[in-house]
Amino acid sequence: MRASRFHLATLKETPVDAEIISHQLMLRAGMIRRHAAGIYSWLPLGLRILRKVEQIIREEMDRAGALELLMPSFQPAELWQESGRWDQFGPELLRLRDRHDRDACIGPTHEEIVTDIFRREVNSYRQLPLNFYQIQTKFRDEIRPRFGVMRSREFIMKDAYSFDIDKEGMQRSYDIMDQAYINIFDRFGLDYRAVSADSGAIGGSTSQEFHVLADSGEDAIAFSEQGDFAANIETVEALPPRIERSAASAEMQTVDTPGMYTIEDLANGLGVSAQQCMKTLIVEAEDGGLVALVLRGDHELNALKAERLDGVASPLRLAQREQITATLGSDIGSIGPIGLNLKTIVDHSAAVVGDFVCGANQDDKHFINANWGRDCEEPVKADIRNVVDGDPSPGSTGQLKILRGIEVGHIFQLGQKYSESMQAAVLDENGKGIAPFMGCYGIGVTRVVAAAIEQNHDAQGIIWPAALAPFQLAICPINYHKSEVVKQATDDLYQQCLTRGLEVFLDDRALRPGVIFSDMELIGIPHRIVLSERGITAQQFEYKGRSDDSAQELPLDELKTFVDKLYPDQCAPG
RNA sequence: CGGGGUGUAGCGCAGCCUGGUAGCGCAACUGCUUUGGGAGCAGUGGGUCGGGAGUUCGAAUCUCUCCACCCCGACCA
Structure with missing residues (x-):
């Protein structure tokens, strides 16, 4: 991609109402723009990152045997009345009425719809297990949307729903998703923890949250450094102290x-x-x-x-x-x-x-x-308190450590809550109707993007992990529009990268180098190569990784092999 | 929802108290110079001053009203 053909929309100043760093940087980098409280557009740069996240999720969900489909945002009230949630859900559920005065809502989640699909489509236990997922826009009418896309009203979520004939099957489907989530978060290249969680109002016995670790995270998570215990702090038992009460020494x-x-x-x-x-x-x-x-x-x-x-x-x-x-x-x-x-x-x-x-x-x-x-x-x-650093770890050895995290994924076992209330039954081997056991599995796609920035940034801007970066390599020519040798070398390198399928961003704008460098650092491209007349004369090019302290000068005749080595996966064989 | 605050050009803001027909910086556009870390000079364009009503000869400014947006909301006992 050439900068001259791209909508690079960086801002020098930080918009005042962006409180947290990811929101500020997403606005400054030109990834998103706000239209109303909690309502954002994703500009081309931001969308590239969003697509990276989606693609990793999609690949791992497919690999785990889940089937992608797409369900509607607009949902008829009848389904919600059947499940009982039309009355249970608070004002977070955006309700509306169509021209025929029929009640409906904009979906904050899709248990009702997916259960409706299931009961129409699936009749036999032989068709199970089954896992449907989608990557789709949700709407939750938050009282107070804030922190940019971290808590917005409209957001993109990957939600999956598994169906099994019995509890054991549900557990197996859940375990498969647990592993798929580990694969997904590993591939994101983010520091994260899977922790056991409160299943809350949705019910069900087993539930795990996936948190991206960041000091600015809204949740506290506790884990044992010695054992494998890890949980959201709100669920962690504080063990009673083993010591006796210290004796009174004086009159009150x-x-x-x-x-x-x-x-x-x-x-x-x-x-x-x-x-x-x-x-x-x-x-x-x-x-x-x-x-x-x-x-x-x-x-x-x-x-x-x-x-x-x-x-x-x-x-x-x-x-x-x-x-x-x-x-x-x-x-x-x-x-x-x-x-x-x-x-x-x-x-x-x-x-x-x-x-x-x-x-x-x-x-x-x-x-x-x-x-x-x-x-x-x-x-x-x-036991009525939150655990603190150094408390003994329940059900495990060692002491607890507390870290802050951003919840980006949550997996639940739902059981028969929806299949029973909505009468979704399949026939078992004896021809008897059975309500299937369901699981549901969410990842906040848009929130992953913000969380990645919360965790990976510096004073200059975003530092993308390679798997999420909008472009892998920034080519920064100095005087591209004045120097024929610079233009020649730059175009050659650019062409080579395109041929190799490397996602490259060529900043061919007629701007001063400082502006180019600042922009490339702000948008967080992992690698940067600078080509200048001075360098070419000395038979050198400059390379700097986004988080390197300083740049290095390397021999120009190694440029091609250097680029190939940066991205072995993307190079043509031989 | 309760409390506080802010709405003036794309962004950041001044002007409002004390009414006289709108300004600064950045961004944008044109030209020239400049070109290894957010350049300089000259010029240009862009504003229903959040909406409505009122007071007044005259309202960004005063009054009323509506709207939008932002912040805080229990760890204090």
Whole structure:
């Protein structure tokens, strides 16, 4: 591709409303443009990358025996009413009505459609197992779309659905997809982790997420460095500490703590560690009342664990400040478990702390040297916190390490939820109708592109892994339009690359070298060759890999073989 | 949805308080010079000042209203 024939649409300035680096770089590189909140066009450069991602997915899905099809975005309401999700789904489901006043939606996912296809097309267990997939545009009317294509309303997803006659078959299909996903993410060339996850509202027993690791990731994942345990932090059990509670050493006292509202204030103000302080959170109870949850000051509440507790409202809701002050008589910031007239549940780690600091349930007062069992009743204990770095790994050896990730893939076992509600049955060998066991498998295609950038960039721009790069090699001639020798050498090299099927980008624009270099680095092409009059006179060309610190000068007569060696796969044999 | 904020040229912004008919930088276009890290000079084009209503002789500016977009939303107890 010649730059002069391409729509290279780079921006020098960073658009103000792009908060995260991938969004900024995608806009600056001219990959995407926004039309409305969470609605983007993919410009030619961005689309090339998107297609790379899709192609890898397609090849590996095909290899795993899945069959590609294409389902509609516009979906009739009847199917959603059959599955029951027309009423269950919140406002994320974009509903609309056609000219005949028929209800419909723009599909956020395709279980209903694929089940409808299945029940019309498949009648016999002999046709199973079966796995249909598509790469298609989804629409979810997010409350707050942000981070560019990371969380947009319209996005491209690969979704696959497997059908089996029994659970064992479903497990086999799931395992095949698990392996296919590993192959896909390996081929992307990204640093990722597969972790076990909460199956959430979709149901089913087994579920795994695939996360691209990046410090900016919205999810925390925990894994054992010694064992093979890895899971989304929201699902990880915090094992109760093995140690006994430390003994009380002093009488409980009340101290004045004006202006100290947070654990940090308190720890600094009293000169104790956050671990020594109790964090008391007030949440809504099922019956409309309140429940107190007590954590060690340095720990965080795990909402999933908390909402499963007896008596706690699900989904978890923190109590309104007004309700707290009205019920307890003291403001938030001074609440503690001692003398608190509420159902109280204490995290295991908080329950072994002796001589702790906690709110005194009077404004601007805290207790010090408080002790469980002495100053109040023995606590009701539960696991309600997120695990932290260094916690013991459940079901495995070693300690947990916490990393941040971006969820780009999720595989589930659905069971018979949709096949039963939508009456999709096949006949088994005895001629009896059986609702098949389904699995569903998603990859956020557009999100993979953004995640790849979050993980791989520098001050100059994007650094694509080779498998996702829009072009493999940038040829940057200096004075292409002035120097006949430069033009000659450049055209020769360009022609050679085209012949070899190499995806090459020739920047033949009549621009100053600095502009060309900056653009090539911004759009992240992995390799760069510079041809200049100066170099050619010295019988040299310059090469620089995108993440190399500096360029190297190499003999001009090795240029052809050098390029061939860069891409052995793409070179013609011999 | 609640709270806060912003809408002026493709992008980034000033002008608004104190009303007088719109400006800067980048980008674009033309010409000349320049050519190894986002050039210089000269010139050109481009704006319903988010929409509507109102006040006024006169509104980007004041008032009302609608819209769009952005940010924050529980770890604080």
